[in-house]
Amino acid sequence: NAGVMQNxxxxxxxxxxxxxxxxxxxxxxxxxxxxxxxxEEGLKFMVYLQKENIIDESGMPKERFSAEFPxxxxxxxxxxxxxxGDSAAYFCxxxxxxxxxxxxGELFFGEGSRLTVL
Amino acid sequence: xxxxxxxxxxxxVQEAETVTLSCTYDTSENxxxxxxxxxxxxxxxxxxxxxEAYKQQNAxxxxxxxxxxxxxxxxxxxxxxxxxxxxxxxxxxxMKHRDDKIIFGKGTRLHILP
Numbered sequence: 001n002a003g004v005m006q007n008x009x010x011x012x013x014x015x016x017x018x019x020x021x022x023x024x025x026x027x028x029x030x031x032x033x034x035x036x037x038x039x040e041e042g043l044k045f046m047v048y049l050q051k052e053n054i055i056d057e058s059g060m061p062k063e064r065f066s067a068e069f070p071x072x073x074x075x076x077x078x079x080x081x082x083x084x085g086d087s088a089a090y091f092c093x094x095x096x097x098x099x100x101x102x103x104x105g106e107l108f109f110g111e112g113s114r115l116t117v118l
Numbered sequence: 119x120x121x122x123x124x125x126x127x128x129x130x131v132q133e134a135e136t137v138t139l140s141c142t143y144d145t146s147e148n149x150x151x152x153x154x155x156x157x158x159x160x161x162x163x164x165x166x167x168x169x170e171a172y173k174q175q176n177a178x179x180x181x182x183x184x185x186x187x188x189x190x191x192x193x194x195x196x197x198x199x200x201x202x203x204x205x206x207x208x209x210x211x212x213m214k215h216r217d218d219k220i221i222f223g224k225g226t227r228l229h230i231l232p
Contacts, residue, residue: 033218042122042209042222043163056218091163107220109163 004110005074006092012116019079019086021113025094032075033107034067037089046090049075082117089114120145122212122223130229131200138185139195139226141210147171149215152186152193157225158206166208169193171215197228205230 005024013019025032030051035043045059049069060067064082069075079086093107121144131137143152154166169177169186176184181201185194197204210223 031218035222040224042224045219045221048218059219089161093163106165106168107163111160111162 004094004108006110006113010114013082014118016081019082021077021090022074023092024074026108029094031095032069033093034077035091084117087117120212120221122210124223124226126226128227132231136198139208141193143191143212147214151213153211154195155209156206200230202230
């Protein structure tokens with residue numbers, strides 16, 4: 001099954017450490033989206049990337065968070081100096097069309113990475 | 119800004135019954151998409167059904183159908199002949215036409231009881 005792959009599935013960090021979450025989109029997809037899900041909440045958009053390009057990062061906190069999607073390799077969501085409030089499930093999704101999800105509206109999600117900050 | 123509201127945090131129904139999940143949204147846009155996504159306990163989100171706002175006909179996918187009321191900004195999901203595998207969180211979602219952000223509601227946790 002060549003679905004959206006996220007790793008690690010679970011990550012525990014102490015306050016002040018760095019967290020790196022990885023996402024490999026479905027084969028042939030070049031658009032990646034990151035969403036954050038807090039407990040008992042819906043998913044909140046964070047960032048939308050194409051290869052080597054950040055298209056929309058309007059949902060990304062201004063500090064400590066960054067994302068990239070290099071020409072080769074997975075997309076990385078990086079959280080520096082984590083705090084307890086960063087504890088959440090982080091979902092990656094990819095879309096099948098060259099123009100993003102505007103044409104189909106369908107996102108294909110990974111199983112998420114659950115970050116716990118102690 | 120667009121918002122999506124799901125007023126039912128949790129629901130339970132018996133297997134084989136029909137259940138309707140409510141969703142309302144707020145937007146000033148005329149052209150947009152609406153979705154219902156399912157998140158089973160395994161946590162992988164799956165698209166259940168999609169509705170394009172310019173289409174008057176309600177979308178249907180097997181046992182899943184929607185009641186789209188554009189004027190009322192309402193988009194409910196009906197699950198007929200519910201099955202145990204329908205147990206999941208269901209998220210209503212909105213996307214502006216030609217946009218790339220999907221906005222999700224807080225979800226309704228649905229339990230199908232044997």
